[in-house]
Amino acid sequence: MKYFFIIILLFSSASYAADIKIEMLNKRADGQIMVYSEDISKINVGDTITWLPTTKGHNVEFLAGPDGWTIPKRSKMNQEYSYKFEIPGIYFYQCTPHKGIGMIAIVVVGGDTSNKDAIAKVKVLGKSKKKLQLLLRDL
Numbered sequence: 001m002k003y004f005f006i007i008i009l010l011f012s013s014a015s016y017a018a019d020i021k022i023e024m025l026n027k028r029a030d031g032q033i034m035v036y037s038e039d040i041s042k043i044n045v046g047d048t049i050t051w052l053p054t055t056k057g058h059n060v061e062f063l064a065g066p067d068g069w070t071i072p073k074r075s076k077m078n079q080e081y082s083y084k085f086e087i088p089g090i091y092f093y094q095c096t097p098h099k100g101i102g103m104i105a106i107v108v109v110g111g112d113t114s115n116k117d118a119i120a121k122v123k124v125l126g127k128s129k130k131k132l133q134l135l136l137r138d139l
Contacts (some may be wrong), residue, residue, distance in 0.1 A: 008058050019098055020049070022036050022049055022051050023051075024036060024055065024056040028116050033053075034058075036095075036105045038105060039104075040105065040107075041105070041106070041107045043109055045087070047109070050080060051081045051082075056076070058097070060081050061093060061094050061095070061099075062074070062092070063094060066121055067117075074096060078079045087109065089112045090106055090139075093106075099128055102126070104128045106136075118138055120132070120133070
């Protein structure tokens with residue numbers, strides 16, 4: 001009987017939402033400047049990302065996401081910001097003051113990339129154009 005319960009525990013489908021941390025940085029270890037610690041985050045539905053203002057002068061501003069999603073207000077400068085992702089798809093965000101120099105990133109929720117073409121059409125400035133193309137290519 002005790003083995004029955006062990007087997008049930010091993011094959012249980014319970015899952016727990018994760019809380020991922022992303023830093024807002026002036027410089028990353030790989031030498032890139034004005035970046036988030038992750039360019040592409042792959043998470044599950046129900047997971048939360050918390051952006052940490054490791055260095056001053058940064059925020060999070062969402063530009064696009066999957067159908068049925070409402071873009072939240074951009075975060076305040078130099079403030080920790082959390083968002084729980086409930087709808088599968090690609091989410092695209094930037095640092096408002098550094099958008100032209102490529103401080104952008106994407107989140108892929110639930111492995112769903114069906115809105116990739118819509119994300120590719122979002123108008124971005126400067127170095128963010130090429131970086132967005134590279135990020136979407138790497139999915």
